[in-house]
Amino acid sequence: MKKIVVAGKTIEDAVRNGLTQWKTTGDRVKVQVLEQPSKGLFGLIGSREAxxxxxxxxxxxxxxxxFLKDVFRTMLLDADLDTLDTPDGIKLNIYGSELGILIGRRGQTLDSLQYLVxxxxxxxSTSHVRIVLDAESFRERRKQTLEELSDRLAKRVMRTRKEVVLEPMSPQERKVIHSQLQNHxxxxxxxxxxDPNRRVVIALR
Structure with missing residues (x-):
C-alpha cells in the first residue's frame, strides 16, 4: 500500500500537508495519528508537531x-481510454490506431482482457465492480452483426424446419441472440x- 508520514502544527495541518503533497482529497486516504502536537515548556522549548x-x-x-495502460506500453500500442457509466457497469472504451490485435478473432482477445481487468x-473494491471493455465501438458493431445473423437463421429454420446450432459464443454474445429472438x-x-463451448440453438416453437 502507498503510505506517507507528514507533520504539521495540528492534526488538521498535517493531514492537509499530506493531501497537498499527493494532490488528492480526504476521501481517498486513511489517516492514522502517530503523534499528537505538544507546546512544550513555556509554549516554545521542546514543542512537538503533530x-x-x-x-x-x-x-x-x-x-x-x-493496468490497461501498462498492457498498451508492453505491446507498444498507441492507445488511450475513456470511461462511461452504463446500465451494465462501467464501460472502458479503448481508442487509438491498430487495435485489431487487442480485439482478436471475434473479440476473443478483448473478452480475455476484460476478464483480467x-x-x-x-x-x-469492497463491493463488486463490473467493467465492460470495448475498443473503437467493436461490441456495438458485433451486436448488430449478431442480431442480423439471428434474423437470417430464424428465417432458415422456418424454411427448412430444422434447428440451427451456432458456433460457441461468450455469454454476452449468446445473450444478444436470445434477446433478439425472444419474442419471435x-x-x-x-x-x-x-463454457467455453456453449452454443445457442435456434429451433421451431
Missing amino acids: KVELEWIPDPIEEAMA NIVANRY PNVKTYSKGD
Whole structure:
C-alpha cells in the first residue's frame, strides 16, 4: 500500500500537508495519528508537531485503467481510454490506431482482457465492480452483426424446419441472440453445452 508520514502544527495541518503533497482529497486516504502536537515548556522549548500517516485508498477503476495502460506500453500500442457509466457497469472504451490485435478473432482477445481487468478492479473494491471493455465501438458493431445473423437463421429454420446450432459464443454474445429472438412468433432459442463451448440453438416453437 502507498503510505506517507507528514507533520504539521495540528492534526488538521498535517493531514492537509499530506493531501497537498499527493494532490488528492480526504476521501481517498486513511489517516492514522502517530503523534499528537505538544507546546512544550513555556509554549516554545521542546514543542512537538503533530505527525500522521496517510494511506492511499486505491480507486478500482483507476487501477483497472493503469493496468490497461501498462498492457498498451508492453505491446507498444498507441492507445488511450475513456470511461462511461452504463446500465451494465462501467464501460472502458479503448481508442487509438491498430487495435485489431487487442480485439482478436471475434473479440476473443478483448473478452480475455476484460476478464483480467475485472479481476484487477475487484481486487481494490469492497463491493463488486463490473467493467465492460470495448475498443473503437467493436461490441456495438458485433451486436448488430449478431442480431442480423439471428434474423437470417430464424428465417432458415422456418424454411427448412430444422434447428440451427451456432458456433460457441461468450455469454454476452449468446445473450444478444436470445434477446433478439425472444419474442419471435415462430422460433425459440436455448443454449447447450458447457463454457467455453456453449452454443445457442435456434429451433421451431
